[in-house]
Amino acid sequence: MPKVSAAHRDSRRRQILDAAIECFARKGFQRTSMEDIIRESKLSAGAIYLYFHSKNEIIETLADARHQREKRLIAESFAGAGWTESLRALFTTFRDALVEPAEKKERRLGIHLWAEALCNPKVLRLIRRGINQPLESLSREIAKAQADGRLQKTVDPDAAARLLIALFHGFILQQAWDDRADVRAFANAAHAMAEAYFSAAPRSRRAPVRELQA
Amino acid sequence: MPKVSAAHRDSRRRQILDAAIECFARKGFQRTSMEDIIRESKLSAGAIYLYFHSKNEIIETLADARHQREKRLIAESFAGAGWTESLRALFTTFRDALVEPAEKKERRLGIHLWAEALCNPKVLRLIRRGINQPLESLSREIAKAQADGRLQKTVDPDAAARLLIALFHGFILQQAWDDRADVRAFANAAHAMAEAYFSAAPRSRRAPVRELQA
Amino acid sequence: MPKVSAAHRDSRRRQILDAAIECFARKGFQRTSMEDIIRESKLSAGAIYLYFHSKNEIIETLADARHQREKRLIAESFAGAGWTESLRALFTTFRDALVEPAEKKERRLGIHLWAEALCNPKVLRLIRRGINQPLESLSREIAKAQADGRLQKTVDPDAAARLLIALFHGFILQQAWDDRADVRAFANAAHAMAEAYFSAAPRSRRAPVRELQA
Amino acid sequence: MPKVSAAHRDSRRRQILDAAIECFARKGFQRTSMEDIIRESKLSAGAIYLYFHSKNEIIETLADARHQREKRLIAESFAGAGWTESLRALFTTFRDALVEPAEKKERRLGIHLWAEALCNPKVLRLIRRGINQPLESLSREIAKAQADGRLQKTVDPDAAARLLIALFHGFILQQAWDDRADVRAFANAAHAMAEAYFSAAPRSRRAPVRELQA
DNA sequence: AATGAATGAGGCTTCATTCAT
């Protein structure tokens, strides 16, 4: 029987993770020292190691949390009705996340994780999961919509799913580098582009788009 | 300053930068020690500091080189003829860069720079230049094409330029995380999507795409 | 102080000491953390500090226990009859202690204490007592046997006592480093050597053993 | 071609090892911090790690040096003439090493190594080598002397070799615990005992020494 | 120009012990 509640334990972990997010978002993983996190969390060195085994474990915990969140956001967008509505919901969700100044830290953290994944196998695994599951579910939705005749069939579901994710990630970078980037304009344009692509009249009626030459 | 000396100087700098790229791509900036670069370059610690004042200066030099390169790639795509051809050239260039295994290191380095920019003001400045100039030139080309009537006018040139860059950056991430991502399929799909968006028949003739609701 | 409480207190102390022996024998004093002892004893940190003031006190308690035990073993060997029988009993006791696998932990602990004594004054004092008392009682027995004419007089009682102890300690090391060392063979040989030494016909009848030259 | 000579390198290593011996002899391995060694050696932290990869490597280097030395000492004792002289040489060598105050540090270090071996596999390996080679060479000499008829045959060469080593190790402990222990008296007595054992008139002529009973 | 030994601050983590409950 725990002396302090599980709630207390969770709150301490939260306290540490919040401090870590603050520091990591500001300075990246390697430039942030445990000392920084200790100061920010107002805990002692020892206390932090009571809740996490290492700095790396903190990073991995945050990576995992982001993965869970991304998965949820995409799943929710597709919870509702038809393809057109889902696509709209997806872009709306995405836009709302990006205009929210409170999440700026998380977005910066996310970018640090993208780079971290290149040299940290555990983070890479989490990032892959965080991207593959959304890719697969997007891809599945696209294929489903095609099967139902609501979407033109020339679209490659996997590539199209990657397009959507790439748009999101790509803009997150632009926004991180320059706060003045216009999220709404981007989201509208991106949505319009996706709409144009997905629901374009069958190419056959128009001049066909030639594939890029090898 | 005799000519031989300048050539020698450049070759030494190249030697150091190549070693740095190798190391940074593999381990990121903070995980790479000067010792790593020294070993990889087969030079001595002292020699390296003869050509660069600090590790940071090496990073900044690399950041600048990437910026120059991106600017050039985009400029070249638009060197030629009309809008449609330019768009095609852009995607072809992009695709060719991504299938090239020899550039894998540079692509990884680029991602590290994206994150580095978040906590290194000098790198941020270089990244901004590296993105703003392409953004502006793309934007200018779009506006020009609209003015010439070759492009529908509903497109916001700035947002559209950002879309294109976002697609590129976004996919570079996906490829870095998973080598098996299909570059050609993505490039084709991205091109088709851009085509659909830019050269769509004026919306007025079709059901209008409603803006995302606030 | 009620009897129940004292019994309980002793049992708790035993529990802690047993855990400590286990850990110390395995990892030595400095490598064993209080955390290790806590885990092994299945008690809490606080509980342990209720029974011992510090890690050092645990070590000293164990050192003292060993001292008591050594003293007792030697005393018992000499409880009985004459010199020859006592010597035999001494080696038998010693051999029996070393073949006993159950005492392996204690033997290892003992070695750690020997080294610990070099930098821990309290342990040194206990070790000294643990060795001086046996030395003195052995020495006294030898002198007594000489006085009774049962032992040749050329033997220096103090040095001879040290010889015996040295044999024991020396072999304990060899066994600790290599389990395969043959205890019985060693004990037999050691006994034979001691016999040869102590009960040798007076040197005067034979070629005298010259002292080692300075 | 090295910038500084191999001699310089060796002298630096010596400087570090001497400091380490000083500290380790005084406080043991675990109580000695790298900080201690740094201070004692008058070098910087970084400098030390230029010559040794870790604190452990320093310990192992010292363990190896002792092993080499012990092997040499024993070999030298048996370099000369017959068995009796060799035995005498062995005890003389041993005694001379123990009376030398300059080697007190090394003797203490040796004891710390004996305990360290119990929890440090690399040190254990070195200690084993440091003891097995002497054991084997002693054992070989004994067997040889027996074959030549210079030694009675009832002696078990391996056990007898262990006896000798045990005497040495055992007394080193006693001396470390109490400086006043009389080395010369011990060495003389030990030598006399060994003599009595090895060159005793065949047992058959006297009352046989019964083996210790099981 | 070139070398590489040297510096010493600072990074991550552990640990004996305490104390509020």
Place this chain on the structure above:
DNA sequence: TATGAATGAAGCCTCATTCAT
């Protein structure tokens, strides 16, 4: 009595940079 979370000093090691040669 008993718990175990909390403390914070101290331990081992790395690293960007300098400088005598």
